[in-house]
Amino acid sequence: MPPLNTDSFVKDSPDRLLELESIDFFVRLMGILGLPRSVGEIYGLLYFSEISLTMDVIASRLEISIGSASQGLRTLKSLKAIRSTYVPGDRRDHYSAETEFKRLFSSFIKDEIMPHLESAKDRIHRMEKILQQNKNNKDFHQIRLEKLKKLTKTGSRLLPALTGLLKF
Amino acid sequence: MPPLNTDSFVKDSPDRLLELESIDFFVRLMGILGLPRSVGEIYGLLYFSEISLTMDVIASRLEISIGSASQGLRTLKSLKAIRSTYVPGDRRDHYSAETEFKRLFSSFIKDEIMPHLESAKDRIHRMEKILQQNKNNKDFHQIRLEKLKKLTKTGSRLLPALTGLLKF
DNA sequence: TGCAAATTTCATTATTTTTTGAAATGAATG
């Protein structure tokens, strides 16, 4: 006998169509953020699911491996894009989507972008040193370096502030 | 006899070190934007070059193929991140970096992000239709869809406005 | 504690993306 889904689920039902659109939506959104398809699939599924879902249900509903599911859930947890909720009498973790996108974006900026800006600062320090030690110091280089500095500074201020503008 | 570079270029000279840092800087920046390494390399090279460079010089200086160079230059042109300048007596194109990052970012948002937001709008229309036609219309779905709508709307307003905040 | 279910890890495989380079095309010069 084939395994049964815990909840009845009709192929091509309106609910299923909405779910598919949701998955597709977030696959593309996560794609823009450079995150793998599986991450978008999982989030899209959870976002339109009224009940929280376990990893095995997620994997089988999306037809992805449990390895992918595990990795994707980890990524989403680290972005604070999902939450695991306790369900009495079931020892599996139950996941649901954190629907405050604000949190997702701010984690993304903090985890994925800011580290780059930090290392950019180091690089600029190195470049300034090279330029100072160089006898035939070119104005051209000074000006370019100054622009890079301004770019990273603006980025470091603007990006974290950005999430404050989001109200959802 | 090996081919000579048109300009003398000392390995490990301060200028070369700065150039390498610039290339590395932009490889990473373009990486964040999802653009290939070669695009970052080319822009980084041009950004710290006092003179404009031809495609063949770019390819040989970066040790990339002319195919890559051609593709990368095309991408950078479409982002308005570089400019080609006329040099009398030379039939090759000469490229230099557009140093107004503002322009690069606004082209990027226009070309790479906004189309996604457009298609997201279509998707949301589809989802609204499904929801309307569905008899046992769930509040839960309404609420989720409303949030998606707000997200795309905020994105469509915020992202183009963003470039206005950049002053470099 | 010992067992079984749930989850994670990670080497391997599959997929996607990028680069290469040679052929085709385009453009300027004599």
Added chain:
DNA sequence: CATTCATTTCAAAAAATAATGAAATTTGCA
């Protein structure tokens, strides 16, 4: 207008990234 130099195109190769699945680990329960 033919030739040569410059650039683009694109099929194939290489590299990077993501997914798989089985073994290892962890976890909760009896």
